[in-house]
Amino acid sequence: MPIDKFVKLESTCVPLPIENVDTDQIIPARFLKATTREGFGDNLFADWRYDKDGNPKKDFVLNDPTYSGKVLVAGQNIGSGSSREHAAWAITGYGFKAVVSSFFADIFKNNSLNNGLLPVQVSKEFLEQLFQAIEKDPATKIEIDLENQKISLLPEGPSESFEINPYKKKCLLNGFDDIDYLLNISEEITKWEEAHS
Amino acid sequence: MAGKTLFEKIWDKHVVTKVDGGPSVLYIDRHFVHEVTSPQAFAGLKDRGIKVRRPEKTIATADHNIPTMGQDQPIRDELSRFQVNKLAQNCEEFGVNLYGLNHKWNGIVHVIGPELGITKPGMTIVCGDSHTSTHGAFGSIAFGIGTSEVEMVLATQTLLQNKPKTMRINIEGELDKGVVSKDIVLYIISQIGTGGATGYFVEFAGSAIRSLSMEARMTICNMSIEMGARGGMIAPDETTFEYIKGREFAPQGAEWEKAVEEWRQLPTDDDAVFDKELTYKASDIEPMITYGTNPGMGIGISKSIPKLEEVEKSTQPTFKKSMEYMDFQAGDPLIGKKVDYVFVGSCTNGRIEDLRAFAEFIKGKKKADNITAWIVPGSHKVEEQAEKEGIRQILEEAGFEMRQPGCSACLAMNDDKIPEGNYAVSTSNRNFEGRQGPGARTMLASPLTAAAAAVTGKITDPRDFL
Numbered sequence: 048m049p050i051d052k053f054v055k056l057e058s059t060c061v062p063l064p065i066e067n068v069d070t071d072q073i074i075p076a077r078f079l080k081a082t083t084r085e086g087f088g089d090n091l092f093a094d095w096r097y098d099k100d101g102n103p104k105k106d107f108v109l110n111d112p113t114y115s116g117k118v119l120v121a122g123q124n125i126g127s128g129s130s131r132e133h134a135a136w137a138i139t140g141y142g143f144k145a146v147v148s149s150f151f152a153d154i155f156k157n158n159s160l161n162n163g164l165l166p167v168q169v170s171k172e173f174l175e176q177l178f179q180a181i182e183k184d185p186a187t188k189i190e191i192d193l194e195n196q197k198i199s200l201l202p203e204g205p206s207e208s209f210e211i212n213p214y215k216k217k218c219l220l221n222g223f224d225d226i227d228y229l230l231n232i233s234e235e236i237t238k239w240e241e242a243h244s
Numbered sequence: 245m246a247g248k249t250l251f252e253k254i255w256d257k258h259v260v261t262k263v264d265g266g267p268s269v270l271y272i273d274r275h276f277v278h279e280v281t282s283p284q285a286f287a288g289l290k291d292r293g294i295k296v297r298r299p300e301k302t303i304a305t306a307d308h309n310i311p312t313m314g315q316d317q318p319i320r321d322e323l324s325r326f327q328v329n330k331l332a333q334n335c336e337e338f339g340v341n342l343y344g345l346n347h348k349w350n351g352i353v354h355v356i357g358p359e360l361g362i363t364k365p366g367m368t369i370v371c372g373d374s375h376t377s378t379h380g381a382f383g384s385i386a387f388g389i390g391t392s393e394v395e396m397v398l399a400t401q402t403l404l405q406n407k408p409k410t411m412r413i414n415i416e417g418e419l420d421k422g423v424v425s426k427d428i429v430l431y432i433i434s435q436i437g438t439g440g441a442t443g444y445f446v447e448f449a450g451s452a453i454r455s456l457s458m459e460a461r462m463t464i465c466n467m468s469i470e471m472g473a474r475g476g477m478i479a480p481d482e483t484t485f486e487y488i489k490g491r492e493f494a495p496q497g498a499e500w501e502k503a504v505e506e507w508r509q510l511p512t513d514d515d516a517v518f519d520k521e522l523t524y525k526a527s528d529i530e531p532m533i534t535y536g537t538n539p540g541m542g543i544g545i546s547k548s549i550p551k552l553e554e555v556e557k558s559t560q561p562t563f564k565k566s567m568e569y570m571d572f573q574a575g576d577p578l579i580g581k582k583v584d585y586v587f588v589g590s591c592t593n594g595r596i597e598d599l600r601a602f603a604e605f606i607k608g609k610k611k612a613d614n615i616t617a618w619i620v621p622g623s624h625k626v627e628e629q630a631e632k633e634g635i636r637q638i639l640e641e642a643g644f645e646m647r648q649p650g651c652s653a654c655l656a657m658n659d660d661k662i663p664e665g666n667y668a669v670s671t672s673n674r675n676f677e678g679r680q681g682p683g684a685r686t687m688l689a690s691p692l693t694a695a696a697a698a699v700t701g702k703i704t705d706p707r708d709f710l
């Protein structure tokens with residue numbers, strides 16, 4: 048699946064200051080019965096977001112009109128647990144383009160990158176500043192500049208640089224995916240297979 | 245030059261090429277597929293108009309979504325039925341081997357791979373499922389992947405992967421009576437937390453690990469993902485070879501000798517260096533149980549839930565939320581708390597040794613009246629074996645019933661859901677909020693601790709009966 052290009056993003060944020068947000072919270076297993084990638088956004092954080100009868104719970108941040116934006120800011124260690132890519136599909140399906148946290152679970156990070164969702168890992172201190180700034184003023188904007196690997200609180204800082212694998216960066220900047228790359232080296236794979244059979 | 249670790253030996257052998265400044269292209273020996281994480285990958289192949297590159301290297305099973313009663317009937321839930329049927333269609337269309345519902349080899353993907361002898365030392369193994377780490381118990385590199393990566397492996401038999409860091413966790417000495425491999429792994433996670441091994445591939449070693457059976461080793465590697473690890477592994481040895489020998493897909497005759505000779509070269513060299521190394525004493529471990537909503541929130545069963553001030557400041561809001569969800573008080577002991585459900589099963593503890601341990605414990609006792617128990621074998625072969633050994637009968641005499649194989653209440657995608665607010669002692673691997681059903685309250689433990697709860701109706705130290 049070709050992914051959306053990601054170059055620079057300026058947006059307000061949705062804060063979720065909870066640690067260890069696991070994939071069963073991001074998208075509970077009972078919603079994994081679909082056979083396409085669409086529609087998962089409606090059930091993002093379903094058990095926190097809706098009550099038993101399917102009515103929105105007022106106190107959950109996604110139901111609070113004060114907060115909106117294309118960036119989800121989450122507590123330490125987001126995405127632990129299952130390998131379900133549905134978690135990334137739910138987050139992108141809802142409309143997020145980036146997730147900021149001080150720590151990401153491995154598979155979740157990979158899955159995000161494979162879907163054009165940018166995981167931005169920042170220091171604990173920066174994350175704390177971000178949460179505070181958003182709490183003080185929900186209209187606070189941040190800028191994520193992938194080219195320069197820099198995340199900044201607008202209008203005038205603080206900012207921090209973040210890491211990303213150079214190969215993945217290239218993929219995101221250009222909107223191409225791993226399979227395109229691997230299909231292109233098919234001959235090399237055949238050679239390897241011949242040498243190892 | 246320093247020697248190599250088990251991990252490095254296998255990894256290096258499977259690198260096809262390296263992307264400049266980027267990941268490696270890793271060749272994949274075995275690919276397991278199940279109904280939940282594969283439909284979008286097959287659809288991706290169709291969109292691109294390409295085939296499965298090496299269909300004979302992929303094995304599919306239906307496990308997550310299937311009922312554990314009445315498997316001879318069509319699946320009642322429409323979406324589940326559709327997904328399971330979709331898998332069958334995709335396998336048919338792309339020429340992939342399927343051990344689907346009612347196939348004699350059907351079962352949970354991480355149970356059938358090892359028991360059929362498909363999983364072998366030195367292999368690279370992936371599946372769109374985080375508990376693929378289970379297969380590492382055989383001395384293979386096995387890890388979970390997302391659906392885009394499933395598509396990648398189907399299309400190219402390779403994956404783009406960054407080499408993880410390596411960690412060795414040693415457990416030295418002898419385990420006390422009543423302490424089993426599930427307790428070891430819950431103990432490690434309680435020590436290092438759910439992110440403690442993120443970015444690492446973990447090798448488990450030490451005399452306590454070496455003394456374990458293959459099935460016990462699988463339980464540990466299975467839950468390595470719960471400490472954040474990319475995967476877990478254990479060096480192959482005589483126990484490993486003994487287990488594989490004679491299984492359906494094990495090498496035969498001269499091939500066998502050759503294979504064992506190769507496998508003997510795999511263990512970590514004495515002078516190899518790990519990025520990180522941890523050592524624990526087996527004698528410090530007691531039967532473990534979790535009190536919270538992630539697998540790191542575990543304690544020795546005789547201990548009490550931590551007090552709020554004992555929890556790291558930044559974690560306190562999460563801890564409080566967790567206590568609220570579980571309706572537990574910080575500082576309280578767990579012993580004596582009422583239990584409603586007992587679940588024995590899953591790719592963590594749904595193998596024959598687990599059923600044996602449970603059956604031996606409850607033999608001659610009775611199920612407590614307040615308990616609903618679901619005993620779910622991990623595969624048809626496990627079910628058959630339990631039948632043969634008289635385990636089903638022991639269970640029935642004590643008031644338990646054995647269901648049909650599948651993932652069941654481990655993730656509650658089928659009808660096996662723990663009702664809201666109920667407490668379950670579960671031998672599975674995740675106690676996340678809602679994992680076993682909306683509002684379900686899960687406490688992870690070993691089959692022995694589950695058995696003790698099943699006959700007493702409350703949290704009980706299994707050692708009281710030994």
Ligand code: SF4
Pocket residue numbers: 307308352353354373375590591592650651654655672673
């Ligand atoms: S038993 Fe549970 S953890 Fe294992 S594969 Fe099934 S759902 Fe996943």
